[in-house]
Amino acid sequence: MVERAGTGVLTAERAGPTARVEEHHAPRSFLGRYVFSTDHKVIGLQYLLTAMLMALVGGALAVMIRYQLAWPEKTVVTPETYLALVTMHGTIMVFFVVSLALVSGFGNFLIPLHIGARDMAYPFLNMLSFWTVVPGCLLMLAAFFVEGGAAAAGWTAYPPLSALKEAVPGSGLGQTLWLLAMALFIASFTMGGLNYITTILNCRAKGMTLMRMPLTVWMFFVSAVLGVLAFPPLTAAALMLLGDRHLGTSFFLPGGLVFGEEVLAHEGGTPLLFQHLFWFLGHPEVYVIVLPAIGIAFDVIATHARRPPFGYRISVYATLLIAFLSMIVWGHHMYVSGMNPLVGEYFSIATVSITAPFSVLGINLIGSLWRGQIRFTTPMYFALGIISVIGTGGLGGLYLGTSTTDVYFHDSYFVVGHFHLMIGVVTLMGTFAGCYQWFPKMFGRLMNERLGKLHFWLTFVPMMAVFVLMHYQGLSGMLRRYYDHSLFEFQTAGRALNKPITYFALLAVGGQLVFLVNFFWSARRGVRASENPWEGASMEWNTASPAPHGNFGPEDPVARRGPYEYAPQDSHQEYLPQWTA
Amino acid sequence: MTVHPSSAAPAGRGSAPLLAGLFVATAVLVAYGFWSLGGLPELASRHGVSIDATITYLFVTTGILFLLGHGVLTLFVLRYAGSAERAAPERGSPHASSKLEWRWALVPVLVMCVIAEGGVLIVGMPAFAQLYGEAPPDSFVVEVVGKQFEWLVHYPGPDGVFGRSEAKLVNDARNPIGLDKKDPAAKDDIYTRGQMHLPVGRGALIRLRALDVLHSFTVPQFRVKQDLIPGFLGRTQFEPTRTGQYELACAELCGLGHYRMRGFITVESQEEVDQWLSEQEPAF
Amino acid sequence: MDGVTLPRPPSARAAETLLVAFLATVTMLFAGFTSAYLIRRTGSDWARLELSPLVYVNTLVLLGASVTLELARTRGSALWPRAAALLGCLFLIGQVLVWRTLSADGQLVWHRPQGAFFFLLSLVHGLHLAGGLIALVWLLTRHARLHLVVIYWHFLALAWIYVLALLRFQ
16 A cells, blocks of 8 residues: 555546646645644544643542542632633533534545545645644633632523623633633634534545445534534624623623622623524534434444445434534523523423434444344444443433423532533543544554553443542532532532542543553554454545555545445345445 | 455454343343433422423333334344354345335334424423413522522512612622612512522522623522523422422523532411511611 | 655535635624624714715725726736736725724724624625625636636625624614
8 A cells, every 4th residue: 555655656647628737745844744734634633632632631620629628628729710710610521522623633544545535625725724733722721820810600601700800710811811711712612613513515535425434424524514604603692791791881880780899780682692693603512422422333334344334314304304403502691591481492392303313323232233244343332332421311311301200400410421421521531432443544553452442431430420429420410610619518419429539530530541652652653453453344444544645556546335345135245345346 | 346355354353242241231231221220319399290200201211112122223233243154044135115114214214203202292291281381370580690600589578579779889899789879669579698598388489690700590409490591581380289398499501619609498387478578687 | 655646626516515604703793793782872972973075985995996806807808807906905094094084083993882783893894805805816826716716806895895884774
């Protein structure tokens, strides 16, 4: 493969008479190759490494939060620090770890390889997108070191708390930096999403019809569409919030706000407006990051269960339906916010209807094992784990989507446990499954299987323990974002679980070190991988490991069948790769 | 084309029982935990009965689905573990007909529509009606004013009319809810710091407003939670059914003291409430 | 490993897709502002915004740019895009003048929501138009993808008329 790639300089014969014939060399300088690269694979890895660094921060914050909750009497942190920890942990994990690693990282790395393209449609835009999010990360981290500390109004940043520096110390410069960092993130993510859409619709290899794309690509496509449509209202909200904070406008601030007997000059705004704009993004964002993880699970299961996914087309349709529904249900985050209860009832009916297409995905995931020949590799472990976590966390969503039971569960630890399972554990395990599965295409080596499986046990068991136990805390009435639960008698029962949860959380965070060691050790020392170590049938296995610049050899790849021709019915072969004649 | 020997793809045969064990353990432990650890605080309100019924309903239905799902997952992991030999013929072709696939798509759609929409529209409806419908005409009306970080409880006094209040009159020590002295209706008003007394067995209608940021009126035993929004007059209603003292907590992040924003609600007979009210100082 | 083939420049269809997706995201941005505007308008302190006539002159200028670009697309002279760029610049200058008149008569002050919305919406629109100007200048030097830039300018003309209508109907 490597020699084949080395031969050369290529022309753009299929691009039609008007296109310029370009001769393109892989960049030779260090800067061009690894820093300001326009190669989608390098950019994907850059995102992944950035997300790992941010995950170290996010994980450290989680440890500090758990420490405070388990031993509140030691007062290791002050209340202002605690709120900053909670806020920054949420923001960093949702946007700067999971979104970056899974959507930006794997999206970039996998889409062109999967659809037989040589790069993204707009490689320069792609690079620009990465270098927009880097200053975003830096600004977000810088917030810890400014006066008043980092933002402390929760990752949801509800005004008036987030709008007034009188309300909480973090609402000074820390909140401004938070907003600017989010603006950079949104700009980057939008550029990325536009690029995904364009690439998937226009750069597929010959023969790669939409219904021959792996489900991962479908999920990235839907995720990108959702992101592109759902983020702008948050941008609008962020701009208006900046106005309220710094210019004296009153978009979200009503009249008569009193702080320490001072009446503020704001007049006429409404705090609920922000919540609507925030959740118009916030809810689709859940699907933006969960769907790719499910897509990866489908692909990994197909490869290692040696059979096509159960109900490929149905899964595509179900995903499209989920995407549509996800944009009209944001109000389920606001049942007790003072919204008109009848509107809340509409949101409730719409919300729980998502469980229908979603459980179709669940059935199809399990069905994809039916009559398979399961190979228990590390990526397969994680993919199977994802099924279990979705089954656990997904059903918990019903308690919250039903408006009347949400009255009890809203803002309790039940919510914390639920969303961590769905957008924390599912997405992380999807990212890990992806790492183990496609590591050969990144570094030409395989990750260590023993360490990989150890990592699985150290991820699945403690993480499930942590977040399921939080469900029980929520059932007992324990409320979230509390610095110390010991002041309320009704939280006594839930509080008893705080220490076990913290122990499990430490184990879960510690377990990730196994992954880091495995990742960096295997990148240099792992077993060398052949082109197709898993005997996969989809297009990315039709190239060298690691995939060279330009992805495929001199011949443009052609897709001759679907991506999942395992155990083909009319052939003696165990599987038929997508690209062979 | 050549099919590569799968040197790097170990079948990992010991894995099947291990993972099967993991999924069984997950299913058993999660369900057992919900059963034994997940008790709600003892109920003390009328509409709470149907909220609890809805929770129990979801508990049973989702519990069955959860156990079924994990059961099938476990079975498949055991049954379809790859062997060293190539395809075991007795398993049959893995290719499902699209008819079969559609059938299996229809099953969860129907099941979830019945279970989920049934929960919202049928089982949950009584609670919804009691929480958000017309308050009973004889409701006991109290106002709660949230501020960082305490609950101010405002009674209309003997005249039954809440006096006018204004932000600029707020004075932490002398007039925390900003009552207007010039309003005759305000003279007999009563306010307390974090002490609310409610009659048992009579509907309570709570007017909610906030002075500074969002707060949320939460009493777990009453199964009540409703945000207080500055600039708006909100409300919530419930009927306490058990006497005793309950803690009033804040559920919406409101700043540094969020975790210690505590109030007390004493539920007692109407006579005791009247007695207590008569012992309170009027505002002016 | 070096010296591999790389992609042909993205096809015209790809550029169209990119533009359509981008317009969708911009539309959602204005939709976000619209819902905010409609809700905020019910606030107690809302007052009618008296727009200065200059706004309508600006609107005509912007429409002129749109027409000019349409001519550029059909007639294909290099002069038309230059004229459009000039009109675009005039529009932006005109908008700044509108801000000045509005703030001179006390309507555009931060604590007046109608003024704040006018400023915010015209600012966001203006920034997108500035992007359109850059695209035009780039077009003047490279002579490619004219029809995409034209679509973008038409979109912005429509967006401005929409903003104006939104602010007028009160």
